Amino acid sequence: MKIAVLGTGPVGQTIAAALSALGHQVVLGTRDPATTMARTEPGAFGTPAFPTWKQDHPDVDLATLADAVSRAELVVNATNGAGSLATLDAAGADALADKVILDLANTLDFSQGMPPSLLVSITDSLGEQIQRRFPRAKVVKALNTMNVSLMVDPMQLAGGDHTCFVSGDDESAKQTVVGLLTALGHRDIIDLGGIATARGAEMYLPLWLGLMSALGTPTFSIKVVR
């Protein structure tokens, strides 16, 4: 499948590399590829500067947001949730029309320090905001309930025996995403329903942050026991 990953930070890099390794044709979208390729500072969490990462991943292309999206069937929103709408706006509503948008972002606000607060209200979610802003796209919320290393390699924890969730209004878009998740190794995927159910998955984040603090690691997930 042709996939655009929006966001060139550690999350975007990790997702792009994993989907490329599965055989998909992946292009990373960024506002200005020349600026991105001129970065010399290391990424967040001590990851290498973008050009170093790019050199190690020659199969992943780099393009403008609009170009990346227009080439793709599926678009992964791997940007910081606080800037996701602006990034998608820059890609353009026409380019996004009819595309599946896999939204894995959380609207965490780190501006007041740790722990971050959430920017969404309890009667809305980023997933719904994206769907409202781009009504012709097919938004599927997934994977936002776990660390990026578990998103792409769930088997590293308990043999993959933990749960991920999907929310979205378009059934075939959800099936496409479920197929990707399964290929990544996710074994327990619960369909919560329409995109409005993304609220539940996003409002889980404060508990996730509390658990990260209590456990001293981001490498954990939840299994829905039933």
Add this chain to the structure above:
Amino acid sequence: MKIAVLGTGPVGQTIAAALSALGHQVVLGTRDPATTMARTEPGAFGTPAFPTWKQDHPDVDLATLADAVSRAELVVNATNGAGSLATLDAAGADALADKVILDLANTLDFSQGMPPSLLVSITDSLGEQIQRRFPRAKVVKALNTMNVSLMVDPMQLAGGDHTCFVSGDDESAKQTVVGLLTALGHRDIIDLGGIATARGAEMYLPLWLGLMSALGTPTFSIKVVR
């Protein structure tokens, strides 16, 4: 231990019966015991009218809120979260001073139908509200992340292999609650930290509601896989 359970609905009844069965001296607190004993209508979820339940549980006493609290070392808030502060006010700040308050309520608002919305904001929680209103009490948030039948009988699901959380500012109060949870059969208890971490546990509720709808049963829980 002497325990007051506030709330005579199905949650209060179930908690009171379970703690009494463990050998604790349990008193149910209600605004007006005579009115409660005169009830003839069945309870929520098809439970019997209160007097029938009371007849089947002679070891559980019934008293006014103030009387029940003043007799107890530990107070369980098993009222509807929307009315919890008013109920605790009626019990009285002096009676609650130095008591452990196990708060298992959720501030779900069913006034707009199903699914309910939450009354708390994303920068507060009922647990914190109770602690602020009764600064001399020792509030511990726990058990609000599961159905009442799992609160008192966790072993019915996966042999008890799922997680419950405690949040509270007072370490010895948390230890008291952890002792109770352990006696009820909870095997995996995570201490999230101070009472502010109750936000995470309370904000999990929209996901819980989404899961109840998706799974078609309230008899599920989450295991933190790490």
